[in-house]
Amino acid sequence: MLLLYEAWASLLKMATSAPDNNSIQSFYPKEIAPPTRIIPGAHPENEAFTSAELAAAQNPLTQSWRPKGVYHPTTISSLQPGPGKVRFMARIVNFIPSTDGPSRTMLPQGFHLLIVKDDTGVVALRLLRSTGDDTKFLKLGALVTVWAAFVGTYTPQPSVRVPLVSLIIPVHPAQGSASCIKFHDAASSVRNASLCRLPLQYDLTEPSAAMSGIMNLRAYLNSGHEGIPNVRILICIYSVGTRKTIRSERMDKSLDLVEVQVFDETSSCLMKVWEHQVQSAKAWIPNQTVLLITNPKMRPPDKRSGAAELIWSRTCTIEVDPACPDAEWLRRMAVERTKREAVHIPFPEGIWDVQKAIHGPQKTLFTLADIDIWAREDPEAVFTGKLNLLISSVSIMNIVSRTMLCCVECCGVPVYCNKPNATCKNCMKPHSLALNPRIIGSLTDETGSIAGGKLIWSNQAWADLLFGANTTSTSTSAPSGKVKSELQPRVDVIEEDYFGEEDPFSEDPLNNRSDDSSWKILATLDNTALREVEEQLLYSRVTLTFGWSPAVGRLCVLGVEW
Template identity: 30%
Template structure:
């Protein structure tokens, strides 16, 4: 191509030269923000704690039997005697996540309460002490909203309706308020109260029959999938009285009642405590009125909509049953704890009166003075030793948890019921029969202290774990047919020592 003399007409003239380096980027401008500080943003994003509920108007305090249907601002207090979940229906408010139906009672009457909740259900349990504020009491219709024992009902939705409220008392509950059953009169027997065996033999057909039982053991909580694919929780309790034994099944929300639970530290309830204790096996008494019953090989009890349950009722029969249960558990314990502070070893060794008893003498004195505590010496011959056998069966050490025996060749084991670690002691049954010239003491009836075990075995109890098979057999043969002197104590309180002979020390 040619040019006209006025300039370079080549193709290169139409394109600027390529720069030797990248163009310099603009420096980023500083982030201006929205004008709020980090502390202000953090405060704004945190949810505001719910304000403590304050009654918007004056509420009349009333006993449950004085309530009557109609609009009126009333407040009452009582204990939860039944609790079960209510399935959602087309009539369920859209803002409600779920509903539970409570039966609340005091010493005068009972009322059914429907409690709706949107975020979470309050930590209610059977036996919980609650206060309720409501502005309307209604009659039940066709038995769907309330039962015959609690004909009136109230409906609460505290998260959406500020005119109603439910307060759960825990820290302020000393366990004495509203503990008497309905119809109880001091000095008179409780109406329709029968033994568990009478209930099984036909008393279950009696309307609103009552049975008084003690919790013997608490099983593990399970998650059960029903036929409709819904999942619920279940826990089974073994209950008993002095005539029979049965299984009580708790489902849904009631399954949490026997177990201790942790209460959130951020709880807005001023009455809340950090830890709430559960029911105790051998201690907790239940008064069941109108329970459901299934009789097969074993007796199965459950709670129906018409059932009421009093936890630790304040009646003389409950105190008697609890005392019976403590004595029974102590008698049946495979390795009860040695009673500390009951006997004085120094007095036995160096006291002015040191009595040598025979087994027959001990039996005679114990029968003549069943409530007395005494101590002395016994000279006995060990005629049976099962040390080697129990080592092979891995039962050298024994304990108890959840009313189940725990055995291991270790000083600590894990309970299969609650997965808690249990401290074990030497099994008393490694020493079988002992005898003197007058009588015989059966296996397990001698309750040895740790000092007595050291004196008898010549080592600490944990030292048995270091022995081999031959060493254990040799020690067992050494003890067999050995005459020893036992420094013993005896107490008539069977809840302390289980009616066994307490061995404080052994002299070979």
């Protein structure tokens, strides 16, 4: 009891003797915040990631990827289901981009389906879609390198089964992923242009043998599409149309469309490509790109067009420029067809000495039959000479009435206009046009006849023919006088774009003019003046200075003398 009292007294004494400013808060001092640590390179907005890190996560296909571990090189035919680090190169032969709606490929949403092949087999790739624009990499014939850590079994629905595809590889491109894909750029594709172009199931030991299942286009359109499994057609691109926008009522949206004309030695037809397929079609070169399509699909003729159409379906494979003799033969056939049907072939430069051929001391007079004999006896001969021919038909008025006075070829299709400048409606590229050689119907001598449209005329030759620039005689049959009299009153309507600011008729230009733009005077003439030119050219006798080269394959007119 005494001890309790003494303790209480001591506490009371301490409380009464404590200063007035001491309180319970003095036992809990205010915490001082530590100084802010400045991290070098931090964003002022205190962002968690840099813009480069965000771009790498959103566009993994554009970033470099370093494999962890050893990936053994292999071929597609050697792939086995299960885990294992392998890598191989292949080319895209079909693809189905990821969509927001349900897919019939049995893939979950957010994945692209790629069908790739090498020289040994075909395999499917399940490529994870990123937030970036992955579809710009999806193009037929693109060369890719694939690093895979697992190979699975591909079991789609029968309606979307691709021939020869039984395996699928999941590809998740990211820095920490064990699988990745690299789309090779244009420079790398040029260096590796010959890789993975051998057609599947092609026997290398017998290169002259036909591929299995190959069928010409006519046979396929007639009856080959009726239930024949894994049929193949080899076609060449004739023309690639302009991009169109079509409104789809069924899908309730607008779709991009490009119409591609294809052909082989037997027939031709139309192939329509839609949406993401358009990027592949725009890279095809008319009369050069060859497609080998396995298991194609055909749309029967409808009442509007009356022609059948090929369809780029989910179940086909399309090999671009396959390396086989059949493809080379079809490409050569396309080149020969182009020469026969071409509306304009540019005049070749650097083959002959034009001035020496026209004014030199050696002037050999040929007939059309002599040229044929010389070219056949020595196929490698390059020579020049003279031809004395009669202009037996002229079609200037007919050509002008059809708006075909000037012409050029672009995107595999001819571009016509009555003015020397026009724009291609397919690629919207402006062009400087050339004079249509078909204004001269035919030229004749005592041994034969040749169509003027089959000749390649130089600009100097056109100037000599139309305006008598190199007239060597005062023959009344020369049309230069008539042409000059018709053109003189029309000096004020010549556009400056044709000749510049200089007066084209100063100092008697019709007898001295032979530059590249002189023939463009025809584009400024009215029908009366054009009819006068046509009448003066008809049944006139001219001497052509020609050049022949097997590399060109056509007679080239270097100059004209009256």
